Amino acid sequence: MPDNLLKNPDISVTIAGIRFKNPVIAASGAFGYGREYAGLLDVGALGGVCTKGLTLEPKTGNSGMRLHETPSGLMNSIGLENPGIPAFIEKDLPYVQELQKQGLIVIANLSGSSVDEYAEGARLLDMCGVDMVELNISCPNVTSGGMAFGLDPETASYVARIVRKALHKPLIVKLSPNAPDITAVASACIAAGADALSLVNTFKAIAIDVENRKLVFDNVSAGLSGPAIRPIALRMVWELAESVAVPIIGLGGIACTNDALEFLLAGAKAVQVGTATFANPAAMLEIIGGIATYMEKKGIFCIEDLSIR
Ligand SMILES: Cc1cc2nc3c(=O)[nH]c(=O)nc-3n(C[C@H](O)[C@H](O)[C@H](O)COP(=O)(O)O)c2cc1C
Numbered sequence: 407m408p409d410n411l412l413k414n415p416d417i418s419v420t421i422a423g424i425r426f427k428n429p430v431i432a433a434s435g436a437f438g439y440g441r442e443y444a445g446l447l448d449v450g451a452l453g454g455v456c457t458k459g460l461t462l463e464p465k466t467g468n469s470g471m472r473l474h475e476t477p478s479g480l481m482n483s484i485g486l487e488n489p490g491i492p493a494f495i496e497k498d499l500p501y502v503q504e505l506q507k508q509g510l511i512v513i514a515n516l517s518g519s520s521v522d523e524y525a526e527g528a529r530l531l532d533m534c535g536v537d538m539v540e541l542n543i544s545c546p547n548v549t550s551g552g553m554a555f556g557l558d559p560e561t562a563s564y565v566a567r568i569v570r571k572a573l574h575k576p577l578i579v580k581l582s583p584n585a586p587d588i589t590a591v592a593s594a595c596i597a598a599g600a601d602a603l604s605l606v607n608t609f610k611a612i613a614i615d616v617e618n619r620k621l622v623f624d625n626v627s628a629g630l631s632g633p634a635i636r637p638i639a640l641r642m643v644w645e646l647a648e649s650v651a652v653p654i655i656g657l658g659g660i661a662c663t664n665d666a667l668e669f670l671l672a673g674a675k676a677v678q679v680g681t682a683t684f685a686n687p688a689a690m691l692e693i694i695g696g697i698a699t700y701m702e703k704k705g706i707f708c709i710e711d712l713s714i715r
Pocket of ligand 1: 436482515
């Protein structure tokens, strides 16, 4: 084997025809629209950025407590606060579009409270400069739409099909770990035209304020993320990697190189990092370097060869 290959493993990955220069993507909701992290890390060095969940109209989000820490986890009840797709395109997209010149892949995370809203949102995103769309049918923090679409294979495939029709760009469907049968939902979404899957979104959970004898969140439940969910997310990625043919993007509690490698070894083609970025904005860059070092050490030349499946 030529010596230079050992020193320079290829950490790029291609998902649905889109080349990522490395397999590490900022997860939706933990990275704003990219611009928010500009002074904290070299955003252009990431493989990709998923925007905060976008809806057609602006949303103010949920009332009351929005974030609550648990041992090894974070609960959130943001409720998809966002400026709406037209404002995103006008005000936020230009920043990340500049970074596309450095190879950054921009993924818009699309949400909606009705099928028509998803379709119209997809049409707008199709016409702007984002590279891919991640369909969020897995948000546990909104009362209409969101996760309600992602728990049942038939409903999930209905939304995915409508969005697929409205969109010419590659479509990732983001799955909910709260679905009774995540494999059935995944298969239905692939049949409806999903080019790739990302999993997992947050786990539905509750917290109670013992002193004040009341629920912590106005919305009753919230979404649990962070290291606490990682082994369960990993198990789901492992199981899906066996049963589906489309690329899988794995996430859930990834905070360091070893965590990311577990997902890549389980068969994910790329990873996303969410909660960890709040505590350590450099986490994703450390992981990118760490994956390359691991591959050099193990004599592995491309990301696909990491999988132990
Ligand atoms: C504060 C916060 C906001 C989030 N907002 C979104 C969102 O808008 N759309 C979405 O698909 N996922 C959203 N998520 C879920 C994350 O993208 C990710 O799926 C989940 O947190 C698990 O990954 P992690 O443990 O690395 O954070 C959010 C997560 C957090 C913590």
